[in-house]
Amino acid sequence: MNTNQPNTLAPGYFDDVYRANEDPWAFASSPYERAKYADTLAALDQPRYERAFEIGSSIGVLTAQLAQRCGQLLSVDVSEAALAQARQRCANLPQVELRKMQVPGEFPAGQFDLILLSEVGYYWSPADLARAADLMLGALPTGAQLLLVHWTPIVPDYPQTGDEVHEFFLQKAGTGRVLSHLHGHRADKYRLDLFSKQ
Numbered sequence: 001m002n003t004n005q006p007n008t009l010a011p012g013y014f015d016d017v018y019r020a021n022e023d024p025w026a027f028a029s030s031p032y033e034r035a036k037y038a039d040t041l042a043a044l045d046q047p048r049y050e051r052a053f054e055i056g057s058s059i060g061v062l063t064a065q066l067a068q069r070c071g072q073l074l075s076v077d078v079s080e081a082a083l084a085q086a087r088q089r090c091a092n093l094p095q096v097e098l099r100k101m102q103v104p105g106e107f108p109a110g111q112f113d114l115i116l117l118s119e120v121g122y123y124w125s126p127a128d129l130a131r132a133a134d135l136m137l138g139a140l141p142t143g144a145q146l147l148l149v150h151w152t153p154i155v156p157d158y159p160q161t162g163d164e165v166h167e168f169f170l171q172k173a174g175t176g177r178v179l180s181h182l183h184g185h186r187a188d189k190y191r192l193d194l195f196s197k198q
Contacts, residue, residue: 006159009123011078011102013157018081027061036190037062040118040149043194044069045182049114053139055103055132056120060086066116067093074108076101104132111141118149121165122158129160129168137178140197146179149192166193 050071057063057075067073076099090096115136150162173179184193
C-alpha cells in the first residue's frame with residue numbers, strides 16, 4: 001500500500017465529477033463496462049441472494065442488473081447527483097433501496113448474503129479500507145459472500161490502486177480465519193475476486 005497514507009476522496013470530488021458529466025465513466029454506454037458487468041454477475045455462484053449490499057451504486061447501471069438476482073438490494077453512494085439517476089433507472093425495481101451513505105463513516109445495520117464492492121475501494125485511504133473491511137466482514141454471516149471488482153491501472157487522484165485493494169483482502173483470506181477465497185481472475189484492465197465468510 002502507499003506509504004504516505006493518502007486521504008480518502010471526499011464526496012465533493014464526486015459531486016464535481018457528476019456536475020461536469022452525467023455519466024463520467026460511461027457506465028451506460030461503454031462496451032468495456034457492459035462486458036465487465038456481465039463478468040461481475042457471472043462470477044456470483046449463487047442464483048439468488050436474499051439480502052445484498054452494493055457499495056457505490058453510481059448511476060445504477062450495475063444495480064439494476066444485480067437486482068434481478070436479489071430479494072432485497074441496498075445500494076449506496078456518496079453523490080446525490082449519481083443517486084438521482086440511479087433512482088430513475090431502478091424506479092420499477094421495488095427490491096432496490098438507494099441511500100446516500102459514506103462508508104466506512106456510515107454503515108447499514110443488519111446482515112447481508114452478498115456485499116459487492118465494485119470500483120470503490122481505491123477511493124479509500126488504507127486506514128479507511130481496513131475500517132470498511134472490518135464492517136463488511138462483521139455484516140456477513142458464515143457462508144455469505146464478498147465480491148470485489150476494481151480497475152487496475154494507476155489513477156494519480158486515487159489513494160490506492162485496485163491491486164492494492166484486492167491484495168489487502170487476499171492477505172486476510174491467506175490467514176484462513178475470516179475469509180475464504182473462492183475464485184478470481186484478472187482481465188485486461190480490471191480484476192475480480194469472490195470471497196466467502198468463514
